[in-house]
Amino acid sequence: MIDLRSDTVTRPTPGMLAAMVAAPVGDDVLGDDPTVNRLQEQAADLFGVEQALFCPSGTMTNQIAINVHTRPGDEVICHSQAHIYVYEGGGIMANSGASVRLVGSPDGLVEAAEVAAAINPDDPHAARTRLVALENTNNRCGGTCLEFSSIEAIRDVTRQHKLGLHLDGARLFNALAVTDRTPRDYGATFDSISICLSKGLGCPVGSLLLGSGDFMHEARRVRKRFGGGWRQAGLLAAAGIYALENHVERLLEDHAKARSLGNCLAEQSWVERVAPVQTNIVVFTLADPALETALINGLLDKGIRLISMGQGKLRMVAHLDVSMQEIERACDIMSAITL
Numbered sequence: 001m002i003d004l005r006s007d008t009v010t011r012p013t014p015g016m017l018a019a020m021v022a023a024p025v026g027d028d029v030l031g032d033d034p035t036v037n038r039l040q041e042q043a044a045d046l047f048g049v050e051q052a053l054f055c056p057s058g059t060m061t062n063q064i065a066i067n068v069h070t071r072p073g074d075e076v077i078c079h080s081q082a083h084i085y086v087y088e089g090g091g092i093m094a095n096s097g098a099s100v101r102l103v104g105s106p107d108g109l110v111e112a113a114e115v116a117a118a119i120n121p122d123d124p125h126a127a128r129t130r131l132v133a134l135e136n137t138n139n140r141c142g143g144t145c146l147e148f149s150s151i152e153a154i155r156d157v158t159r160q161h162k163l164g165l166h167l168d169g170a171r172l173f174n175a176l177a178v179t180d181r182t183p184r185d186y187g188a189t190f191d192s193i194s195i196c197l198s199k200g201l202g203c204p205v206g207s208l209l210l211g212s213g214d215f216m217h218e219a220r221r222v223r224k225r226f227g228g229g230w231r232q233a234g235l236l237a238a239a240g241i242y243a244l245e246n247h248v249e250r251l252l253e254d255h256a257k258a259r260s261l262g263n264c265l266a267e268q269s270w271v272e273r274v275a276p277v278q279t280n281i282v283v284f285t286l287a288d289p290a291l292e293t294a295l296i297n298g299l300l301d302k303g304i305r306l307i308s309m310g311q312g313k314l315r316m317v318a319h320l321d322v323s324m325q326e327i328e329r330a331c332d333i334m335s336a337i338t339l
């Protein structure tokens with residue numbers, strides 16, 4: 001089976017498993033898991049921020065951050081296709097009692113002027129705008145990257161209006177791989193950053209929230225309240241350390257595989273459009289959306305799995321557990337399929 005549904009389907013490599021088994025552990029709720037502490041210190045240093053907090057999922061790190069930034073009745077500005085809005089179970093509203101203002105273009109970009117225009121006036125009729133959340137790379141828009149100059153312009157707007165600025169950086173390392181910006185540039189620009197270890201970096205479980213000591217003091221409390229305080233999590237943190245040391249540079253291989261998939265899809269008569277492939281995600285639309293189920297089942301019969309994103313969009317993601325040869329085989333199968 002060539003599983004292209006997501007970069008979350010990877011299994012730990014032998015090297016990662018060996019690191020997990022060898023990890024010294026302790027009770028992380030009590031603060032004494034040495035491997036968790038090491039991962040958090042290493043990540044904080046990499047991003048040049050005061051602290052990092054290891055959590056079970058990227059949904060949790062995002063939802064904790066939103067909860068720390070906002071009070072009930074506040075409003076969050078984000079892209080209309082943002083994971084925090086589309087894929088987190090209504091958590092912004094359910095967990096934090098905040099409302100949402102949607103901005104952004106279909107290719108995943110957000111400009112400072114539209115953020116500024118979406119900020120409510122200081123008027124008792126209006127929800128209090130409190131937080132701007134960006135996503136890089138943007139998942140639903142095909143793994144597209146934000147320009148750092150746009151991020152800086154948005155940062156100016158949030159400073160001027162005293163708003164928080166959060167980054168859903170589930171795949172930030174994929175974005176970093178294709179720009180000359182560093183983790184520290186991001187650490188210096190955002191008030192909070194969520195990164196996933198369980199996506200392209202290949203860990204079985206885990207995400208990190210990054211920010212100032214004051215922010216993380218609150219975040220630790222919210223993590224416990226959300227049920228995310230965990231015990232001998234060093235087994236999983238060891239996978240995270242291994243991934244940061246061994247799986248970052250190889251992300252460019254995934255990007256090459258995704259480009260190859262994108263080029264192949266662009267040649268198929270049943271494909272209407274392939275979104276520009278910038279990183280490891282390929283999003284495409286079908287010429288005849290009614291054929292979606294037939295395509296998914298037809299490819300499944302031949303050993304290829306992909307995922308529907310709704311609204312006629314389909315997604316394939318390149319990752320650690322799929323080789324270039326398998327991508328070539330997938331392309332041969334897709335070229336031969338009849339719908």
Ligand SMILES: *Cc1c(COP(=O)(O)O)cnc(C)c1O
Pocket residue numbers: 056057058059060062083084135137138139168170171196198199207
């Ligand atoms: C995967 C993902 C997350 C977090 O998802 P979890 O499955 O909860 O770890 C957050 N944001 C984006 C953009 C993602 O793709």
